[in-house]
Amino acid sequence: MTFQSFAVTARPEQGPPRLAALRAEMAAQGLAGYLVPRADAHQGEYVAPCDDRLAWLTGFTGSAGFALVLADQAGVFIDGRYRVQVKSQVAECYTPVPWPETSAGDWLAQHLDGGLVGYDPWLHTPREIEAMEQALTPKGIGLKPTANLIDAIWTDRPARPTAPAEAFPVEIASLTAAEKREMVADTLRAAGHAACVLTLPDSICWLLNIRGSDIAHTPIVQCFAIVFDDARVALFADPAKFDGIDLGPEVSIAPRDAFEAALGQIASPVRLDKTSVPVLVQQVLQSWEIDIAWGDDPCVLPKARKTPAEIAATREAHLRDGAAMVEFLCWLDQQTPGAFTEIDVVKALEGFRTATNQLREISFETISGTGPNGAIVHYRVSEESNRTAQDGDLLLVDSGAQYFDGTTDITRTMPVGTPTAEHKDRFTRVLKGMIAISKARFPKGISGGDLDVLARNNLWQAGLDYDHGTGHGVGVYLGVHEGPQRISRVSRLPLEPGMILSNEPGYYKEGAYGIRIENLIVVQPFEIPQNGDTQRTMLAFETITWVPIDRRLIDLSLLTDDERAWLDTYHATCCENLASRLSPNAKTWLESMTAPL
Template identity: 50%
Template sequence: MTEPRPRFQTFDDPSHRKGPERISALRAALREAGLDGFVVPRADEHQSEYVPPNAERLAWLTGFTGSAGTAVILAEAAALVVDGRYTLQAPAQVETGLVSVVPLAEQTPEAWIAAHLGRDKVLGYDPWLHTPDGVERLERAAAKAGGSLRALPENPIDACWAGRPKAPAGRVVSHPESLAGMTAADKLTRIRAALVPDSCDALVISDPHNLAWAFNLRGADVGHTPLALGYAILPREGPARLYLASGDIDPGLRVALEPIAVIAPRVDLEEGLAALAGARVRLDGASAAIALKERIESAGGTVDVGKDPITAMKAVKNAAEIAGTRAAHLRDGASVTRFLAWLDGAAEAGGLTEIAAVEALEDVRAEGGELRDVSFPTISGSGPNGAIVHYRVTRETDRTVRPGELFLIDSGAQYVDGTTDITRTVAVGTPDAEMRDRYTRVLQGHIAIARAVFPKGTTGAQIDAFARAPLWRAGLDFDHGTGHGVGVFLSVHEGPQRIAKAGPVALEAGMILSDEPGYYATGRYGIRIENLVLVEPRAVAGGERPVLGFETLTLAPYDRRLIDTALLEPGERAWIDAYHARVREALTPLVDGPTRDWLERATAPLEG
């Protein structure tokens, strides 16, 4: 009998429902240390969205497993502040009688601290888990309450956490120049040039995504994102120094980097920072911990907190990265379409569960070839679970997909040549009129972004309303951004570009973003439709300014059963038919016979 293929995703609940006793243990440790509270962000020392298991302190303490949130634990009160993606998930995971769930739109963590800390109280924090700007905000909040803030040399949660996972030490390998599109030496030359205008003598690279891009390396320290945790110090002259957490470094990477960089263990970082005495050092305001700033300043260096120039460079993909991304999406589109064809039959037959759908999709992606990992835990939500924006199915929450419901599946893959992210919402049985109305409005917003043409210099915030307008006309909206940046065999969530109400970065040709408006009927169903798009130059006859538009990268059918054609404008209808024709032409040669038959029906021109 063939051994089952190892899964990229597990379905256990990591919280273990032990919030009360763990919070009690933390409070006891705080009393012993003379503290009245502690701030627990969902972060590691790089301020990353996806963190290794040993940094999942917020999940261990409260049970909340979302990718963003901040808890504040005081002696007599506690709060978990979450954004709009998690206002349904958080109350379902935490002991709300012990920890109040606070929507970020109503109150920030700092505002909650100012209102609850109390006079002469001392609030502790881990200086490796907060940026300098973040600490300034905490200081102001504590002062407003009449209290004070104190940095701790050790995180008190770590002492309470029995069985805490070990620090990761995955293998670190080279990322081929043929896929990277540029040598690491050329990248470092660009980065050094960007330090000159601000008179910086060195850059501390604290974001592992930037580290991976700059040195053409990939690792395995974080689930679903091929990162090697660590830091680099890049002087304007002389070799760079990489301080990697893992000692498992491929010899080929050492050889490739030997002319331009010295690789050292992470424990040597303190020594490297001390050597920056007298230098003006750029720290990334988004990812650099205040602990780095303090160590550089104590050594006699001057810290310039600003933007790591790598972030903007990495966001604009070169020709090799774009070619790889297109190839990855073609491969992925064939796999997702095979899954959707299978899903139709499996859902109709009955008994299909959310977990079974996740496993089936992972299997067809693995059979499609080149799969390295899923790019995030698949969101597989049937009926009311689909209304939880970042729902993660566990064995405890798994439910059967039932007739008359909608099923939402948001998934992605990591291939060595590209990263994918796609959401499709499908009808099980016959959808009702409201479902079709809401789906069509979400699809109209999705199309509005895909068809957008805009002047160079336009920000994501300026086009975000395009996706919401069809919902707004019906008095509806959604509480997450319309689109996030995406990397190339890196993070599925990559900045600085985004399409959102607060998206201040101008979009540039070569950036990849998601286009994913949604609608969520609490307790009943969720709808989200997502493709990835590439910003590209557009030629407009008679135009007076350079303009940009989007190439849709994702290839998979929409559910025609959910489209109310009476709501569509002629241009929207034409766009759907043209997209489906493109999907059919591209994928038909790549799928099996039964899937080809299903694809022909799924991409037929709209009727009615």
């Protein structure tokens, strides 16, 4: 096992010359500005090295953000997760800009007096460009689609991935690809749509029951697809990826570069999701005078509503992963403060997962942050930032795994040596929020935005908060961050049975420590005994992550009796579920860490 490096990322000394080269291209094109997104043509969280343009230009490696480059200044736009991280990654020629508090349109309107801002129409969605145009048009600033200017100056750009695809077993998927295609075709026919264009690889992989390894951590095949109202699918990807896979006669395969021409051959109207499809698709269809019907990607919600077979498989993946986590936590408790580093933690944890003999990949780069590094929400340890754990530190470890039967994501925070009273207070407030979400009962129709306050209330009582959502969706051997379901104050999507989400409140004190506790949960129907009143259809969360929460960081005086009972029951279930899967040492450790409070 080797520690990953990120070869495309700009080092601080490379930032100014690369920025100067981009500005020269802008001047040659007559552009006053240029937009450099994190996203690729598929709008995914992770990108292939050949598409990691933002990191190549600026050095910023976060999973969300973008840069706006003008002739005299350059802003790197980052949300609350990355405001500490960005300071250590970008050169002084870049200015961090808080986003979404400051939008791209507002920033450009403030710093430009007319002119054209270029963008690659493969890398931006219609909704994104429309929002910018609304802010810029009154200021006399225009947006101009161009060829990608980063690609013009990136002389050693890596090649596009060529990893083979693989079939995903119907025993886990529960539905055959033919059944899924017919389901989507039914949706199209009911709406009067002749076809839809899919550009999200996880949607296409779900639809065709395939997986791949084109990018790190997420088992997708990078591809585009057109689904017709008769359930046929035209797939656009390297055909060599599918050698040995029988997708059936209703699925044709053509190279990626045939996609644009194929768009001009579709009958009207064509369904597009303006939150995910590239602007270029819209432009091509309009150039052929093909009618566009705006609508949601028809795979997104069916994919989010996991079948009983998918949930059963995911439960097993979490038990396997929970045992690996307990082996790791047992190992961690044997380490001496000052004698191990953040990278040691990453290697040890990935080693225990590898020892299951069923690990396909980690589901994201393991976050291992001690002391002040733990306050960087999406911290990624490197050889340069690697810190030795010291007595009095908190260690935050956020990690996950990709198994063929499920995707995991778990965070635990542990003391290194003796925690302070402040550590315990903040940890217990975070724990109370996590328990509140776990215990929630709510009527059908409630969204994650309605529940988010439950996780934050005990922090708010102390004037504290955290700058990220409380929960994201999770796939089944797909994306560890899956939409559209969320537990977030901005989410209005009703939660539905079968949706898997994370439950991960936190607290971060910049320059000192970070705390986060995360389990995965599944939305399930919940029956309340009839009492004579009219009853509503109720839902609740089933916890599927089983790993003890560090009791040494709990201030018991802050827990209610109900919270103590929940934690005792949770710990007893951890022991019951995992004991038979553990080594003798880890089993003894687990029994001690799950004893009743």
